[in-house]
Amino acid sequence: xxxxxxxxxxxxxxxxxxxxxxxxxxxxxxxxxxxxxxxxxxxxxxxxxxxxxxxxxxxxxxxxxxxxxxxxxxxxxxxxxxxxxxxxxxxxxxxxxxxxxxxxxxxxxxxxxxxxxxxxxxxxxxxxxxxxxxxxxxxxxxxxxxxxxxxxxxxxxxxxxxxxxxxxxxxxxxxxxxxxxxxxxxxx
Numbered sequence: 001x002x003x004x005x006x007x008x009x010x011x012x013x014x015x016x017x018x019x020x021x022x023x024x025x026x027x028x029x030x031x032x033x034x035x036x037x038x039x040x041x042x043x044x045x046x047x048x049x050x051x052x053x054x055x056x057x058x059x060x061x062x063x064x065x066x067x068x069x070x071x072x073x074x075x076x077x078x079x080x081x082x083x084x085x086x087x088x089x090x091x092x093x094x095x096x097x098x099x100x101x102x103x104x105x106x107x108x109x110x111x112x113x114x115x116x117x118x119x120x121x122x123x124x125x126x127x128x129x130x131x132x133x134x135x136x137x138x139x140x141x142x143x144x145x146x147x148x149x150x151x152x153x154x155x156x157x158x159x160x161x162x163x164x165x166x167x168x169x170x171x172x173x174x175x176x177x178x179x180x181x182x183x184x185x186x187x188x
Contacts, residue, residue: 004034008042015045019063024112059185069173073104077131077139078168079146092137100135101178108156108171115171121160126171129155143168 005018019034019041041061060068081087089097108126110116117126122144130138142150143158143166159169 002029002031002034004038006038006042008039008046010046013046013048015042017041017045022114024114057188059182069175070170074141074170074173077137077141079140079142079150080168082140083146083149089137089140093139095137096135097137098132098135099177102132102135103130103176104132105130105174105176106141106155106157106170106172107174110172110174113172117171120154120156120158121166122154122158124154124156124158126156129157141168141170 002022003018003020005016008015008017017038019038021029021031021034023029075081076087076089078087082090105128107113107128108116108120109128119125120143124144129141131141132138139155141157142152142155144154145166146168147154157168157171158166160166
C-alpha cells in the first residue's frame with residue numbers, strides 16, 4: 001500500500017490532496033500515476049470556482065466515491081446498524097434503492113483481493129455476496145451474532161479489531177454499472 005499526501009501553497013491559498021494505491025504485489029503499484037494525480041489535484045484546488053446553488057449532477061473521483069461507499073453505504077448495509085434502526089436501508093430488502101444499472105457485490109473470495117480470506121474472524125467461510133442487484137437491495141453484511149438474531153446465515157464479514165471486539169465490515173467491493181469515459185459523462 002502506498003499513501004501520498006501533497007499540500008500545495010500559493011498566494012495565501014492552501015490545497016491538500018491525497019491518494020492511495022494498494023495491491024498484494026509491489027509490481028502492480030503505480031507510484032508514478034499516484035504522484036502525478038495527487039500533484040494535479042492539489043494544484044487544481046488552488047483555483048477554486050464559485051458554483052450557483054441548486055440540484056446538480058456529480059461525477060465523483062474514484063477516491064471520493066470510495067469514501068462515500070465506506071462511510072455512507074457500507075455502514076448502511078451493516079446488519080447491526082440495520083437491526084438497530086440506524087440505517088437508512090433498514091426494512092428495504094427486495095426494494096429498489098438505486099438505478100437498475102447498478103450492482104454492488106462484496107466478495108471475500110476475490111482472487112488476490114486485498115481483503116480476501118478463506119474465513120472471517122469467526123471462522124465462517126467468506127463468500128461472494130450480492131448486496132444490490134440491478135438497483136434492488138438483496139442482502140446485508142452479517143457476522144454470526146447479527147445473523148443469529150435474524151435467523152439467517154452469516155455472510156462471512158466478521159473482522160476482529162485489535163481490542164478483540166468483532167465488527168462487521170466489507171471484504172472487496174465490486175461496483176458494476178454503466179461504463180463511460182470522463183469526457184462523455186461531462187457532456188451529458
